[in-house]
Structure formats: structure tokens, C-alpha cells
Amino acid sequence: MRLGSIIVFVALCSFTAYYIYEPIPEPIGEKWKLMLTDCFFRSLGHLAYFSELLGLKDYMGVMHFITVVESVSPVSDKWVHVSVEKFDGVEVVVYQPKQQGGDGELRRAVIYFHGGGWCVGGTRMAPYDFLARQVSNDLGAVVVSVEYRLSPAHHFPTPFEDVYRVVKHFLQQGVLAQYSVDPKRVAVSGDSAGGNLAAAVTQQLQKEPGQQIHFKVQALIYPVLQALDLNTPSYQQNQNGPILPRTLMVRFWSEYFTSDRAFFRAMMTNTHNNQESARLLKFVNWYDFLPKSYHGNYSYSAPAVTPGGAGEAKELDALSKSLIDPRASPLLVPDTELQSLPKAYVMTCEYDVLRDDGIMYVTRLRAAGVEVTHEHYEEGFHGAMMFTTWPTDFQIAHRIIGNLVKWFEENL
Incomplete structure (x- = not known):
């Protein structure tokens, strides 16, 4: 016994x-x-x-x-005043530094979108609360953290529409004056799915008729930028990687668009494109837009195209408009729409399925004449910036945040 x-x-x-x-x-x-x-x-x-x-x-x-286990209360401390507000009906958490500048001195501002694959995450998670407080305190900046609605309860374009409404509301002269913010020193930022939203709203804002106030800079942290090719070298290299394996990222993408499992199965096999989306594959041709050092032993192979028809193929056809919508896939816009974008900071991690999305965007932005700072962490993994509190307190997380704040200090 x-x-x-x-x-x-x-x-x-x-x-x-x-x-x-x-x-x-x-x-x-x-x-x-x-x-x-x-x-x-x-x-x-x-x-x-x-x-x-x-x-x-x-x-x-x-x-x-x-999201639940990481939740904290958005309370003020001795350095930062924190308030929960509504901007055009969308909940936001606003962080304002208590230390004031000189008389009449205006402050910088950062609008931030959290990550989580558009399906999980929130402004009240401890890592995002930590990040917002540090940015606000170190920069003396107002930070607006946006609580957009999540999928699958709210599919695309609802999350985008929520963050865009916040941006449009905040970038009004009267609202900026209320928070003592300099209209010429406003940034937008986000990580992962939040980086997707940040890139998308920056593009959309440039096309907004009559928009007088624009972002000075955009900061994208390991952003997800396209849904057409889910078999890039980084997707292959890191398909079983830590925190965000390929299956989970594909699940996030499919849930963002629909709860139909047929679409998830098609995305898993990279056969979810149709003729309409296939014409835009030229913008995600990693053989052209990735440095040769990232090609590895992979051979470029365009994703399979499913012809329109009955059953699952017909459903894919109906979803093609979402696939190619630049509000969902910012990497798909033509060069002419990139040229007017503001200075960008793009951070990527080597051990991340999304690595190549960020690098391809850097390549295309630079080719379009946009000034870009590309910070790549050879030892980085997806979600690394999130791990700032015990027991998951990683040194790389603090280094990432420190470098981001430093870039804001120098460019915003």
C-alpha cells in the first residue's frame, strides 16, 4: 500500500x-x-x-x-488623480498628474487602448493601471484609458467605433482645455489588439473631414495589424510559443469577426481569403516587406483563396469585407494613405506570432516617408509588458515601459 x-x-x-x-x-x-x-x-x-x-x-x-483576477480599483494616490468618466457614452479611466506645471502650462496627453485580442482585458487590470500611473507621473501627462466593448458579445466594428468615439470626443478644443492639454502634444498608444486599434484610429482620423486636431505621435506595442496571412514566419516560428500561441491568436481574430466556428477552422488552415481579399495580399507579402534575416527557412506561399459558393465558402465571402476593412487590418491601406501619418514608435518581440505584422508596418511606413522608431526585443515575448506585478514581475516588462516613457519624453 x-x-x-x-x-x-x-x-x-x-x-x-x-x-x-x-x-x-x-x-x-x-x-x-x-x-x-x-x-x-x-x-x-x-x-x-x-x-x-x-x-x-x-x-x-x-x-x-x-481580466477578473487582475482587476484593481481605479483610485487616486498621492501622485495621480484617477476618475472614471464617460466620453460620448464610452467609459474611460482618466489619470491626471497632481503636480502642476507653471501658470498656464499645458500638459501632454496619451490615449491608451488595452490589449487582449478584442475579447478579454480591461482598463482596471493591474498592469494597465500600473502603466497609466507611470506614464502620467513620469511625463506629467493626462492618460485616457479606454474601456471599449469586447467580442464576442460585440463583434467588429464595435470595439473600433467605441475607441474612435473617445478619440473624437477628447480631441475637441474645449475638452482638451478642460484637462489643460496642449492640442499639439497628444499621442495614441496601445498594445496587441490595442495597438491594432491605435493604428486604425490614427489612419481614420487623418481622413476625417474638418478634423483640426491630430495626434502628434503614435506608439504601437507588439501590434496585430492584418488578418489575411496567418502563416507568416513569426506565426510559424512561434506557433507554440509562450502566452500567445498561434491557435489562440487565430481564435481572437475569428471571434472579433464572428462566432461561426467555420470561419475559425478556415483561418486555422489559412484558407479564409476570397477573391476580394486576395487582391490585397500584396500588402502583406512578407517576402517583400520583411528583412531577409527574418525569412529563415520559410518559403513565401500566398494564403489559399476559397471561391465563393454555398455553405462555408459563402459565409467566408460575407466576412471578406471585414477582413479587408482597414479599421480591422491597418496594414492593408495603400502607400498614399500612410504618407500623412504622424511619427511612430513600433515595438516588436522576437518570440511573438505578431512580430512580422509590426516589422512589415515599419517597412511600409518608412517607405512612405513616415519617421519610425522601431524597437525590437530579441529576448522579448508577446505580452511581456503586462508582467509588472508579483508574482509575475519580469525585468523585461519594466525595461519596455521605461523605454516607451523615454520615447514619449523625447518625442511628445
Whole structure:
């Protein structure tokens, strides 16, 4: 009996170690901390999958647990005044530095969109609260953190429309004056899906008739920028990578557009394009827009095109307009629409399925004459900036935030 117990105990320990252990690329630091963190995310993903399979709760409903467990109260402290407000009906959390400048001195401002694949995340998550307070305090800036509605309850374009309404509301002379903000020193920023929204609203604002106030700069943190080719080298290299494996990113994309599982299956096999979206694949041809050092052993192969027709193909045809909408895929706009965009900061991580989206955008922005600062972390992984609090307190997160704040200080 005692021997049997020992065998069971050893077996459980072995299984646990096998489950937790995940090979981490050599350049990444704090490997065991990342293994344990990734184990939590993988476990939650497995739970979400089985919950949906059993009809208990949908996948993203379970994944939303990340948002809940990380929630904090948006309260003021001795450095920053925090308030929850509504901008054109959309909830925002506003961070204002308590330390005032000289008489009549106007402040900088940053409008920030959180990440989470348009499906999870929120302004009240501890990492975003931490980031907003640091940016506000270090820059003496007003930070507007936007609580946009999430998918799958609200598919595209609702999240975009929410953040755009906030931008349009805030960039009014009277509103900026209310917060003592200099109209010439306003930035937009976001990470991951938030970087997608930041890039999209910046493009849209440039085309807005009669818009007098524009962003001075845009800062995109490991942004997701296109949904046409989900098999770029970074998607292949990092398909089983930490925090954001390819399957989860594809799930986020499909849920952003529709809850139809046929679309998810098509996106997983990279066969979700039709003739209409295929004509824009030239803008995501990574063989042209990625430096050769990123080509690796991969050969460029354009995603398969599904002809229109009955059943699933017909559903894909109906979704093609969302696929090619620049409000969803900012990388798809022609060069002429990039030329007038403001100075940009684009951050990418080597071990991230979204790496190539960001690098291709940098290439195209520079070719269009836009000044771009590209910061690439060879030891970085997707979501690294989020891990700023115990027990997932990574050194790279503080370095990323420090470099972002420094760039704002020098350019905003």
C-alpha cells in the first residue's frame, strides 16, 4: 500500500513537471517564471476549451477570468488623480498628474487602448493601471484609458467605433482645455489588439473631414495589424510559443469577426481569403516587406483563396469585407494613405506570432516617408509588458515601459 502511494505520488509529480515544463528559447530571461506563467495561461485555455465543448460556458467567457483576477480599483494616490468618466457614452479611466506645471502650462496627453485580442482585458487590470500611473507621473501627462466593448458579445466594428468615439470626443478644443492639454502634444498608444486599434484610429482620423486636431505621435506595442496571412514566419516560428500561441491568436481574430466556428477552422488552415481579399495580399507579402534575416527557412506561399459558393465558402465571402476593412487590418491601406501619418514608435518581440505584422508596418511606413522608431526585443515575448506585478514581475516588462516613457519624453 505504501509502495503504491509512492508510485502514485511520483507519477503525479512527473505529470505535473511534464505539464509545466515548456522549452523556452535561450535568449529569454527568467525562464522558470515564464514557464509557470505560461502554464497558467495554457491551463486556462484548456479549461475554456472543455467548458465550451461541454456546453458549460463559451471559450472567451472562461478566458475572461484573466481580466477578473487582475482587476484593481481605479483610485487616486498621492501622485495621480484617477476618475472614471464617460466620453460620448464610452467609459474611460482618466489619470491626471497632481503636480502642476507653471501658470498656464499645458500638459501632454496619451490615449491608451488595452490589449487582449478584442475579447478579454480591461482598463482596471493591474498592469494597465500600473502603466497609466507611470506614464502620467513620469511625463506629467493626462492618460485616457479606454474601456471599449469586447467580442464576442460585440463583434467588429464595435470595439473600433467605441475607441474612435473617445478619440473624437477628447480631441475637441474645449475638452482638451478642460484637462489643460496642449492640442499639439497628444499621442495614441496601445498594445496587441490595442495597438491594432491605435493604428486604425490614427489612419481614420487623418481622413476625417474638418478634423483640426491630430495626434502628434503614435506608439504601437507588439501590434496585430492584418488578418489575411496567418502563416507568416513569426506565426510559424512561434506557433507554440509562450502566452500567445498561434491557435489562440487565430481564435481572437475569428471571434472579433464572428462566432461561426467555420470561419475559425478556415483561418486555422489559412484558407479564409476570397477573391476580394486576395487582391490585397500584396500588402502583406512578407517576402517583400520583411528583412531577409527574418525569412529563415520559410518559403513565401500566398494564403489559399476559397471561391465563393454555398455553405462555408459563402459565409467566408460575407466576412471578406471585414477582413479587408482597414479599421480591422491597418496594414492593408495603400502607400498614399500612410504618407500623412504622424511619427511612430513600433515595438516588436522576437518570440511573438505578431512580430512580422509590426516589422512589415515599419517597412511600409518608412517607405512612405513616415519617421519610425522601431524597437525590437530579441529576448522579448508577446505580452511581456503586462508582467509588472508579483508574482509575475519580469525585468523585461519594466525595461519596455521605461523605454516607451523615454520615447514619449523625447518625442511628445
